Amino acid sequence: MTNPNPVSGTMRAQSPNPTSYVFEVENLNVHYSSNPAVKNVSLKVPARQITAFIGPSGCGKSTVLRCFNRTNDLIPGAQVEGKLTYHGKDLYAADVDPVSVRRHIGMVFQKPNPFPKSIYDNVAYGPRVLGMKVDLNEVVETSLKRAALWDEVKDKLKESGQSLSGGQQQRLCIARALAVQPDVILMDEPCSALDPISTRRIEELMKELEQDYTIIIVTHNMQQASRVSDMTAFFSVELVGSNRVGELVEFNKTEAIFNNPSKEATKDYVEGRFG
Amino acid sequence: MSDSARFIGEEEKIDISSIAPIRNYSSRFLTFLSILCVVVLLASLSWVLWDVAKEGVNKLNWYNLTQIRYPAPGLEDGGFGHAIVGSLMVLSTAAVISFPFGILAAVYLSEFGRGTRLAYLVKFSCNVLTGVPAILCGLFAYAVVVRGSGFSAFSGGIATGVLMLPIVIRSTEEALLLVSPDMRLASVGLGSTRFQTTMRIVLPTAAPAIVTGLILSLARAAGEAAPLLFTSFNNNFWSTDLFGPVATLPVMTYFFAIIPFRPQQQLAWAGALVLLAMVLIASTVSRFVVHKTRK
Numbered sequence: 001m002t003n004p005n006p007v008s009g010t011m012r013a014q015s016p017n018p019t020s021y022v023f024e025v026e027n028l029n030v031h032y033s034s035n036p037a038v039k040n041v042s043l044k045v046p047a048r049q050i051t052a053f054i055g056p057s058g059c060g061k062s063t064v065l066r067c068f069n070r071t072n073d074l075i076p077g078a079q080v081e082g083k084l085t086y087h088g089k090d091l092y093a094a095d096v097d098p099v100s101v102r103r104h105i106g107m108v109f110q111k112p113n114p115f116p117k118s119i120y121d122n123v124a125y126g127p128r129v130l131g132m133k134v135d136l137n138e139v140v141e142t143s144l145k146r147a148a149l150w151d152e153v154k155d156k157l158k159e160s161g162q163s164l165s166g167g168q169q170q171r172l173c174i175a176r177a178l179a180v181q182p183d184v185i186l187m188d189e190p191c192s193a194l195d196p197i198s199t200r201r202i203e204e205l206m207k208e209l210e211q212d213y214t215i216i217i218v219t220h221n222m223q224q225a226s227r228v229s230d231m232t233a234f235f236s237v238e239l240v241g242s243n244r245v246g247e248l249v250e251f252n253k254t255e256a257i258f259n260n261p262s263k264e265a266t267k268d269y270v271e272g273r274f275g
Numbered sequence: 276m277s278d279s280a281r282f283i284g285e286e287e288k289i290d291i292s293s294i295a296p297i298r299n300y301s302s303r304f305l306t307f308l309s310i311l312c313v314v315v316l317l318a319s320l321s322w323v324l325w326d327v328a329k330e331g332v333n334k335l336n337w338y339n340l341t342q343i344r345y346p347a348p349g350l351e352d353g354g355f356g357h358a359i360v361g362s363l364m365v366l367s368t369a370a371v372i373s374f375p376f377g378i379l380a381a382v383y384l385s386e387f388g389r390g391t392r393l394a395y396l397v398k399f400s401c402n403v404l405t406g407v408p409a410i411l412c413g414l415f416a417y418a419v420v421v422r423g424s425g426f427s428a429f430s431g432g433i434a435t436g437v438l439m440l441p442i443v444i445r446s447t448e449e450a451l452l453l454v455s456p457d458m459r460l461a462s463v464g465l466g467s468t469r470f471q472t473t474m475r476i477v478l479p480t481a482a483p484a485i486v487t488g489l490i491l492s493l494a495r496a497a498g499e500a501a502p503l504l505f506t507s508f509n510n511n512f513w514s515t516d517l518f519g520p521v522a523t524l525p526v527m528t529y530f531f532a533i534i535p536f537r538p539q540q541q542l543a544w545a546g547a548l549v550l551l552a553m554v555l556i557a558s559t560v561s562r563f564v565v566h567k568t569r570k
Contacts, residue, residue: 071460076390103466113457116480129467129475173461180465 011197022184022214023048023068028082029070030063030072037063038246041082050206050215052225052254055235055269056128060246061218064235065186067091067214069105070098106177110189112169114161114176119144119153122161122172122271126180139179147175174205185209187217191224203228222270225254232257234266312515324551331548334541342550345515345522349536355514355546360429361521362497362550365507366516368432370437374489385451386473395442404441412438413502421506426520433509436520439492442515442545446488450481483565490561494554500525524550 023045030038045051053061070076070091084091091101103126114122123140128133132139140157144150149171153164161172169204170190177185188208191199206215206228219225223240225232232264237244250266251255261267291299342354380397383484388394420427455478462472478485500523508520509530524546531543 064292069464071464074460074463079475093412098465099463099468103465107460107464109457109461111457113455115476124474125462126465129462129465129471159396176461176465225474 020047024085026083028091031079034075035243036245041248047214049230050210050228052220052229053233058244059235059237060236062188065218069102073098089187102139105184106182108187111193114169114172118158119161120157123175124181128246145169145176145180146178150167152178176222189218226258229254327547330544334545345511351538358522358524358527362523364428365431369435372436373439373443375439378447380444381438381447384448401444409499410501416506423481426508427518428507428521430515431503434502434506435496439496442492447485450484454480487561487565490557492556498531
């Protein structure tokens with residue numbers, strides 16, 4: 001079921017159907033210089049749900065994640081083949097501008113990486129570079145509130161974003177991503193550098209954001225995937241010649257993946273008997 | 276006490292005799308050697324500083340600093356105020372030429388051209404240029420500028436600028452590469468263009484380190500006499516004409532150090548001391564600025 005809307009600023013308002021798919025991936029292959037990294041990935045990412053990518057290191061989860069907002073374009077030698085649609089529109093079509101794709105599909109990284117600017121300027125950065133005609137003060141406040149950070153920083157918005165604790169920095173990065181009103185938020189192991197308490201806060205936050213945003217999260221932590229996600233994709237690595245190539249083994253509802261996986265490899269992994 | 280505990284107690288020797296003596300001795304010897312190298316280095320450096328300070332301080336007075344012509348050979352009456360001004364003119368010209376080109380080239384190397392053939396060529400020629408003797412930069416400016424328009428502060432600035440260029444490029448590139456790639460991805464991920472990312476995130480983040488590099492390159496160039504000998508040449512009198520020959524501190528130091536008159540030789544020492552002080556002040560200020568902006 002595809003939504004034929006063009007990529008536009010009002011995208012979020014136009015996908016009210018919770019069963020519609022934001023991304024549809026068919027036979028996705030990624031190469032770095034001539035080395036294949038991921039092959040034959042096909043999956044559909046449902047709107048307003050959390051989709052988790054799990055799997056061992058080097059299985060290409062992050063590589064696939066980076067295809068969704070075309071950050072792979074920035075890696076020299078990276079080549080993406082196959083079909084990847086965003087609301088029905090081919091993300092890799094010649095007339096698609098990667099810069100405006102990224103504006104709709106925000107990203108949060110493994111290591112919290114606030115800019116060396118004030119907390120306020122960190123959140124206001126996106127609206128500023130995009131030239132959005134909005135009340136910056138309001139955007140900063142609502143974004144920080146949505147990221148559950150406002151109460152902790154409202155009195156020190158002028159302080160450097162890098163003076164915050166790791167967990168606060170990561171929530172600042174989420175607020176920064178929310179400020180440009182994205183449609184999708186990609187999270188690349190957002191909690192792996194955080195302590196358990198900060199991790200829990202981020203997970204709670206993700207559950208809240210799920211109401212309005214489509215979230216894709218890459219995680220090494222299977223408990224995290226089972227706690228927060230609605231859908232889970234399990235990736236694995238295969239040796240092809242001397243290359244380690246990632247592939248999608250199974251994609252299903254999270255309960256099914258964890259309780260009743262259809263593939264032996266998935267069962268071994270989620271039960272901790274592999275890797 | 277269990278058997279295993281007693282076993283460990285008997286077998287695991289932890290006193291000094293338990294490792295081969297050669298390892299102890301070589302460790303001590305190498306530590307001593309490295310300390311010795313540091314001492315020798317520091318001693319010779321401070322000897323230079325001390326010598327310049329001791330000899331230079333005699334003639335370092337307000338009168339000499341503000342006089343705007345050299346004394347006639349053998350006479351006392353004169354100073355090197357105009358040489359300080361000339362040095363500043365040459366260095367400003369060099370900065371105006373090398374800073375924009377150097378920074379933009381470094382931005383290309385680290386942000387836009389990473390891994391391209393052109394970037395490789397630029398880097399390679401930069402490395403070659405770093406090893407080029409300073410006098411060749413002077414010859415270059417002589418061939419390009421001086422032969423057409425005569426000796427001038429401007430041509431000195433070009434020679435010095437060429438000398439500084441590789442240092443500016445390399446230090447700026449290093450500074451830019453220190454900015455975490457995640458920061459760039461985060462900025463691009465918010466929908467900014469690469470140009471916006473470079474201008475608003477990468478350059479401001481790297482700014483303190485870039486400024487340090489720029490000032491160090493300037494400090495390095497400030498002391499060079501060789502590229503100025505046949506470009507800005509020398510001038511016994513006050514001149515602020517950018518397109519005429521000017522006196523500069525290194526060239527003055529060079530000329531006065533080799534003429535057989537005591538007053539001039541003392542001026543050479545004083546000029547050297549002023550040069551040293553300028554470099555010291557510049558690097559101290561840059562350290563201070565970096566420290567201040569890090570907070």
